Amino acid sequence: MSLRLTLKEALRGLSANKVRTFLMMIGVIIGIAALISIVAVGQGAKAKVVKSAGKMWGTNPIMVTASAGGPNAGPHMGMGVGVGAQTLVMEDLQAIEKEVPNVRKASPGLLKSDVQVKYHQQAKTTEVFGITPEFREYRSWDVDGGEFISDDDVRSLGRVALIGQTVAQELFGDADPVGSSIMIDNVSFKVKGLLMARGTSPEGSDLDDRVMIPVTTFSRRLYNVDYLSNIVVQLKDVSRMDETASTIAAMLRDRHHIVPPKQDDFAVRTPSGVVRMFAGTSQTLTLFLGIVSAIALLVGGLVIMNIMLISIGERTREIGIRRALGARRKDILNQFLAEAVMVTLTGGLIGVAAGVVVARVLSLMKGMPIVVSWQAVGLAVAFSVVVGIVFGVQPARRAAWMNPVEALRGK
Amino acid sequence: MIIEMQDITKVYEMDRRSLRAVDGVSLQVEAGEFVAIIGPSGSGKSTLMNLIACLDTPTSGTYELDGVEVGKLNDDELSLARNSKIGLVFQSYNLLARMTALENVELPLLYGTHSADGTAARRALETVGLSERADHWPSQLSGGQQQRVAIARALINDPAIILADEPTGALDTRSGLEVMAIFQRLNREGRTVVLVTHEQTIAEHARRVISIRDGRIASDEPVDQPREADAEIAKLPVEEARQ
Incomplete structure (x- = not known):
């Protein structure tokens, strides 16, 4: 029997008892609606994290940071980890750039916390970053006024600085800081640019509370250090990020003569890794709601199985x-299996619609961001078909294996 | 030869006793015959009918249906044999309530190789004089009409035999005779008809009567002068409702 006729027969069977068919559907509707709304809210939260992580991280670089105490040491995600640790050097950067094929550019970074910055009588303690002009690209962070640090500034150890909005506010008030002279640890710098506002990082620190100077000025003129706080690695092929990150880690381990059980004296982080870290916090909730939807689908499936067994008895x-x-x-097996799948598939589609509505309502009422992805819808539809097959196959088999003579004598 | 049974037995095992429902039946039916199988209930005629219908397989013996050895067929092949070689007519019509007359007639086509576009079904309904009722539901038809729909359904795949199991059992005299008249006409047109019944008068419409007792053939004789269903209907008192 052709698929079209099988489906037609199944539809005929189902339409004979509409209330029963609806009862069969309801478990699947609830399960799928729960699944869809969970995924929509979960992905919405994740998208929000990715967006705020992108604010701090830019879009695609790998960040290598110096660290003394293993990959998870340090209070905030790589940026501050370099303070004090002196394990990364310029040669590491050169090796990364030359020996790892997928690397487009590796840029050095230095940072020091608790630095005093003064303008006339106004003083403020902030963080100072030593950067290169690539910073603007890999962090997508430009100046609001003035100019960015240039290659010439880096080459000539220029005493120029970019200041964040918070620093500008505290030192200059509403006046334009560009062109003024400030003192950083008692060395005079010219304010070359005012950084665009970035707001708060995912873990709550003020991204605008900072001063940035050329990395060479930082290491040779201001502090005389020969190590790096971090190396930002930009890639040729971003899709191979995780693989490249492992290559870099392996190379650094080799260069630093690290063999287990000795811990790494650096950390290699990727934006996806950071996102994973943040996504982990909402995972408990997702897991709980996921179990709820799984139970709803299971119960729905069992209801379908029972009603089908009753229906087969009557038929x-x-x-x-x-x-x-x-x-x-x-033919008999296919007919009843088609009925089961038709019920769960229809229930699944109704559930998808209901789930989207629920997610929309949540986002309106609680202000939660939601993302309804095609993958989630596809998964839900596939799920409902699987439920139909799994719970429909046993009743359908029972129908198919009935003895024809005895079945003819039946009701 | 349409039916060629050699020493067929069917044994049911129940509670350590074995029941020989059919006990060594040998039977031949040729193309174009009209045979009635008669016997009281419990005689084994229903079991024999199920065997002929390929709904069941014999415990021993050989059964050739239209040149095919039924005992060697697997379940799918038995289904195909039922579909293509046998047109079954039941006592209780066995139409599906959720299908129109036309759809019921077409039902066997779903499981066969012919396409169901309605033309064959309409022709079959015409044969039994029900073309007007093609779109009626079974519940809107009288018993006799339902049985005629069932006969149309039996004809749709042009089977080697029409096998009718007590086809008049649930009908009043007139409807029963009308059904018998259709069988007689089909037989005149060359179809092989096998009729299972417990009523002597119904059996006498056939041209040969095989009597079954205790799972065996008790007698197998031609009927000298088969009853003519059409003539009998003509003799019935005129019924107001049927005019």
Whole structure:
């Protein structure tokens, strides 16, 4: 029997008892609606984290930071980890740039906390970053006024600085800081640019509370250090980020003569890794709601199985007639399986619609961001089909294996 | 030869006793015959009918249906044999309530190789004089009409035999005779008809009567002068409702 006819027969069977068909559907509707709304809210939260992580991290670089105490040491995600640790050097950067094929550019970074910055009588303690002009690209962070640090500034150890909005506010008030002279640890710098506002990082620190100077000025003129706080690595092929990160880690381990059980004296982080870290916090909730939807689907499936067994009992005669007229076991099996899948698929589609509505309502009422992805819808539809097959196959088999003679004698 | 049974037995095992429902039946039916199988309930005629219908397989013996050895067929092949070689007519019509007359007639086509576009079904309904009722539901038809729909369904795949199991059992005299008249006409047109019944008068419409007792053939004789269903209907008192 062709698929079209099988579906037509299944539809006929289902439409004979609409209330029963609806009861069969309801578990699947609830399960799928729960699944869809969970995923929508979960992905919405994740998208929000990715967005705020992108604010701090830019979009695609790998960040290598110096650290003394293993990969997870340090209070905030790589940026501050370099303070004090002196394990990364310029040669590491050169090696990364030359020996790892997928690396487009590796840029050095230095940072020092608790630095005093003064303008006339106004003083402020902030963080100072030594950067290169690439910073603007890999962090997508430009100046609001003035100019960015240039290659010339880096080459000439220029005493120029970019200041963040918070620093500008505290030192200059509402006046334009560009062109003024400030003192950084008692060395005079010219304010070359005012950084664009960035707001708060995912873990709550003020990203605008900073001063940035050329990395060479930082290491040779201001502090005389020969190590790096971090190396920002930009890639040729971003899709191979995780693989490249492992290559870099392996190379650094080799260069630093680290063999287990000795811990790494650096950390290699990727934006996806950071996102994973943040996504982890909402995972408990997702897991809980996921279990709820799984139970709803399971119960829905069992209801379908039971109602189908009842229905097959009532339709014994019909099965006998069909068998007597030449239906093979396979034809009967397909007919009842098609009924089950039709119920769960329809329930699944209704559930998808209901789930989207629920997610929308949540986002309106609680201000939660939601993302309804095609993958989630596809997964939900696939799920509902699987439920239909898993819970429909046993009743359908029972129908198919009835003895035709006895079935004809039935109701 | 349409039916060629050699020493067929069917044994049911129940509670350590074995019941020989059919006990060594040998039977031949040729193309174009009209045979009635008669016997009281419990005689084994229903079991024999199920065997002929390929709904069941014999415990021993050989059964050739239209040149095919039924005992060697697997379940799918038995289904195909039921579909293509046998047109079954039941006592209780066995139409599916959720299908129109036309759809019921077409049902065997779903499981066969012919396409169901309605033309064959309409022709079959015409044969039994019900073309007007093609879109009626079974519940809107009288018993006799339902049985005629069932006969149309039996004809749709042009089977080697029409096998009818007590086809008049649930009908009043007139409807029963009308059904018998259709069988007689089909037989005149060359179809092989096998009729299972417990009523002597119904059996006498056939041209050969095989009597079954205790799972065996008790007698197998031609009927000298088969009853003519059409003539009998003509003799019935005129019924107001049927005019």
